[in-house]
Amino acid sequence: MQALYAQLLVGLINGSFYALLSLGLAVIFGMLNIINFAHGALYMMGAFVAYFLLSLGGINYWWALLLAPIIVGIFGMILERTMLQWLTGLDHLYGLLLTFGIALIVQGVFQNYFGSSGLPYAIPDQLKGGMNLGFMFLPIYRGWVVIFSLVVCLATWFLIEKTRLGAYLRAATENPTLVRAFGINVPRMITLTYGLGVGLAALAGVLSAPINQVRPLMGADLIIVVFAVVVIGGMGSIMGSIITGFALGVIEGLTKYFYPEASNTVVFVLMVLVLLVKPTGLTGRAA
Amino acid sequence: MKTKSIASFLLGTALAVTTAGVAFAQDKTVKIGALSDQSGLYADLGGPGSTLAAQMAVEDSGLAAKGWKIDIISGDHQNKPDIGTAIARQWFDVDKVDIIVDVPNSGVALAVNNVVKEKNGVYINSGAATSDLTNAQCTPNTVHWTYDTYMLAHTTGQALVKAGGDTWFFLTADYAFGAALERDTTSVITANGGKVVGSVKHPLNTPDFSSFLLQAQSSKAKIIGLANAGGDTTNAIKQAAEFGIGKGGQKLAALLLFLTDVKALGLETAQGLNFTETFYWDMDDKTRAFSKRFAEKMKNNAPPTMVQAGVYSGLRHYFKALEALGGNPHDGVKVVEKMKSMPTEDDLFGKGEIQPNGRTIHNAYLFEVKKPSESKGPWDFYKLVGTVPGDQAFTPLSESKCALLKK
Numbered sequence: 001m002q003a004l005y006a007q008l009l010v011g012l013i014n015g016s017f018y019a020l021l022s023l024g025l026a027v028i029f030g031m032l033n034i035i036n037f038a039h040g041a042l043y044m045m046g047a048f049v050a051y052f053l054l055s056l057g058g059i060n061y062w063w064a065l066l067l068a069p070i071i072v073g074i075f076g077m078i079l080e081r082t083m084l085q086w087l088t089g090l091d092h093l094y095g096l097l098l099t100f101g102i103a104l105i106v107q108g109v110f111q112n113y114f115g116s117s118g119l120p121y122a123i124p125d126q127l128k129g130g131m132n133l134g135f136m137f138l139p140i141y142r143g144w145v146v147i148f149s150l151v152v153c154l155a156t157w158f159l160i161e162k163t164r165l166g167a168y169l170r171a172a173t174e175n176p177t178l179v180r181a182f183g184i185n186v187p188r189m190i191t192l193t194y195g196l197g198v199g200l201a202a203l204a205g206v207l208s209a210p211i212n213q214v215r216p217l218m219g220a221d222l223i224i225v226v227f228a229v230v231v232i233g234g235m236g237s238i239m240g241s242i243i244t245g246f247a248l249g250v251i252e253g254l255t256k257y258f259y260p261e262a263s264n265t266v267v268f269v270l271m272v273l274v275l276l277v278k279p280t281g282l283t284g285r286a287a
Numbered sequence: 288m289k290t291k292s293i294a295s296f297l298l299g300t301a302l303a304v305t306t307a308g309v310a311f312a313q314d315k316t317v318k319i320g321a322l323s324d325q326s327g328l329y330a331d332l333g334g335p336g337s338t339l340a341a342q343m344a345v346e347d348s349g350l351a352a353k354g355w356k357i358d359i360i361s362g363d364h365q366n367k368p369d370i371g372t373a374i375a376r377q378w379f380d381v382d383k384v385d386i387i388v389d390v391p392n393s394g395v396a397l398a399v400n401n402v403v404k405e406k407n408g409v410y411i412n413s414g415a416a417t418s419d420l421t422n423a424q425c426t427p428n429t430v431h432w433t434y435d436t437y438m439l440a441h442t443t444g445q446a447l448v449k450a451g452g453d454t455w456f457f458l459t460a461d462y463a464f465g466a467a468l469e470r471d472t473t474s475v476i477t478a479n480g481g482k483v484v485g486s487v488k489h490p491l492n493t494p495d496f497s498s499f500l501l502q503a504q505s506s507k508a509k510i511i512g513l514a515n516a517g518g519d520t521t522n523a524i525k526q527a528a529e530f531g532i533g534k535g536g537q538k539l540a541a542l543l544l545f546l547t548d549v550k551a552l553g554l555e556t557a558q559g560l561n562f563t564e565t566f567y568w569d570m571d572d573k574t575r576a577f578s579k580r581f582a583e584k585m586k587n588n589a590p591p592t593m594v595q596a597g598v599y600s601g602l603r604h605y606f607k608a609l610e611a612l613g614g615n616p617h618d619g620v621k622v623v624e625k626m627k628s629m630p631t632e633d634d635l636f637g638k639g640e641i642q643p644n645g646r647t648i649h650n651a652y653l654f655e656v657k658k659p660s661e662s663k664g665p666w667d668f669y670k671l672v673g674t675v676p677g678d679q680a681f682t683p684l685s686e687s688k689c690a691l692l693k694k
Contacts, residue, residue, distance in 0.1 A: 002505075003501070003502070003505055006501045006505075007498055007501065010497045010498050010501060011498075013497065014495055014497075111326060111330075112586070113586070113587070114587070115330070115331040115547070115586075115587055115589075116326060116327060116328060116329075116330040116331050116334075116518070117328070117330075117331040117332075117517065117518060117521065117547045117548060117550070117551040118518070118521070118551045119551065120525075120551065120552060120553030120555070120556065122553075122555065123529070129531075130529075130530070130531050136501060137504070137530055137531050137535075139529045139530055139531070141529065142497070142529070211495075211525075211526065211529070212494050212495070212522060212525075213518065213521055213522060213525070213551055215518065217326075217327070217328075218494065221492060221494055222494065253498055256489075256498035256499065257498060257502065260461075260487050260488055260489055260490075260498075260499065261461055261488055261490070263489070263490060263493075263498075264490040264493070
């Protein structure tokens with residue numbers, strides 16, 4: 001039983017990454033109608049920016065948590081302005097192919113210069129060590145990841161669903177022409193939204209840097225699972241992707257305990273089941 | 288009339304054989320295929336570095352000056368056996384490749400092993416670990432050069448059991464390699480009076496080990512054996528430190544660790560780990576000289592791993608055999624027989640031999656990762672702890688299940 005509690009908690013930790021990443025994807029898909037396949041590469045860039053800030057500039061983890069999402073977010077906004085915006089109104093497939101291509105290029109460039117085994121990034125001193133919870137030894141850093149990502153997820157949800165800015169955004173997706181007529185600069189808002197989604201990916205990258213190796217393929221390994229999370233949660237649903245992210249982390253964690261061989265397929269099995277029963281995803285509305 | 292026609296037929300055959308013999312002596316073309324993981328989790332320990340090692344072997348052999356024409360092509364098997372065998376088939380059928388080298392990932396290595404035998408090519412495997420290549424699945428076309436799971440079990444594994452680590456829990460990569468390493472290490476543990484209290488099979492390329500580490504932790508085993516490699520091993524080690532596994536009195540056994548893994552971990556995390564390799568760049572003047580030349584040509588100036596060194600050294604021996612044959616017979620079994628008949632000797636692995644089952648025998652070295660304060664340079668990572676002579680490190684012929692030995 002003790003082991004089970006531990007696995008539940010570990011599942012929540014992985015779930016926080018799924019939630020952060022799928023949230024970014026959901027924001028981008030919901031507002032821009034782009035299936036952002038570059039998300040994994042941008043997540044990886046977040047981790048690399050944190051690494052460079054530390055190794056070249058001596059800038060610590062806490063600043064990286066703020067700066068990396070901004071830097072990668074700006075990179076994302078440049079991508080949106082120079083390439084993605086031309087795809088407005090075209091079939092989803094074009095956005096998917098373009099972003100997939102961008103992901104391959106970015107990963108290729110990083111791999112060329114840094115190899116595939118990755119670079120080390122230490123846990124910040126303030127979060128080192130762990131505490132004994134009785135049923136398990138919880139590294140403080142992991143506890144921090146769960147709490148921090150939960151806060152970020154809820155803040156993003158609040159921003160989009162409950163604020164005036166969020167209302168503009170949602171309105172602009174429904175009917176961009178009408179929103180423009182009210183004097184709102186829709187293209188700029190869309191660029192900023194893409195930047196926000198990308199920033200969330202980079203933030204997840206910084207969070208994962210001390211846990212995983214900072215590797216060029218760290219995003220590619222994760223992105224497929226995250227897409228499954230988004231599909232299960234319902235494309236474009238903010239709350240849906242947060243909840244499914246955490247829930248799938250837990251389910252995966254339990255699989256690792258009961259039948260580890262299936263741990264990297266369980267998410268896809270669930271995806272198939274959900275699609276069979278409810279093709280719009282758990283929280284999705286019919287298009 | 289009849290006897291005459293038979294005589295002329297015989298004469299014709301004799302003539303044909305002689306001309307064939309002449310053509311054979313003059314054929315000095317060789318095509319090498321370097322098959323590896325070029326972009327995944329094993330790319331740094333093999334990959335482009337192995338292709339470079341092959342190129343250097345060709346240059347250093349000096350065969351070009353003697354009229355030989357040697358080409359190298361490389362391929363990416365992406366750690367998938369079906370892709371690996373498809374490339375190997377195309378290389379033999381279309382590109383007329385004579386020899387395939389490297390091939391890390393035991394799953395792919397065993398699949399390619401069958402193709403090479405079927406096409407009668409030469410196979411010098413450096414990157415894969417499974418001892419099955421020279422045991423149950425041995426072929427007359429295969430030479431397994433650098434290391435194998437039996438050696439890892441009988442060096443690192445044995446040393447740990449003898450030092451009191453008598454209960455083990457395995458984290459095993461869920462494919463041919465992990466299974467072979469766990470099997471070989473388990474037999475060493477039980478033979479030395481130890482016990483395996485549990486194991487968990489994780490998928491290849493697992494980013495998060497926390498679930499598995501917790502299971503290992505609650506097993507209370509003294510040693511947590513990592514029967515995995517590359518990125519899986521570094522992730523497991525890094526996350527084990529996070530979960531306070533060292534502090535709880537449990538010890539991690541990285542049964543297979545490469546130079547590039549230590550680099551990825553950083554000395555802060557990796558210090559004190561014990562493991563075994565058959566080559567390290569900083570052993571003596573000869574290995575340093577080679578590694579310096581190698582690193583200058585590598586993109587990130589990395590010195591060679593033992594896998595890359597094995598590609599170089601294996602090819603040098605192959606070239607010696609071809610030279611002794613006077614030309615390339617394009618007959619894998621024949622070339623490998625010649626290779627087995629000559630003792631191996633080169634700057635990187637020293638003196639050794641290839642056993643009839645295809646296993647290359649040379650020294651194995653027990654290393655310990657240095658403390659950050661002891662390291663004097665960017666790749667100064669290892670302290671030599673002990674040397675195990677080849678005949679004690681690798682499978683004794685009496686234990687080998689290779690069918691070639693039963694002739």
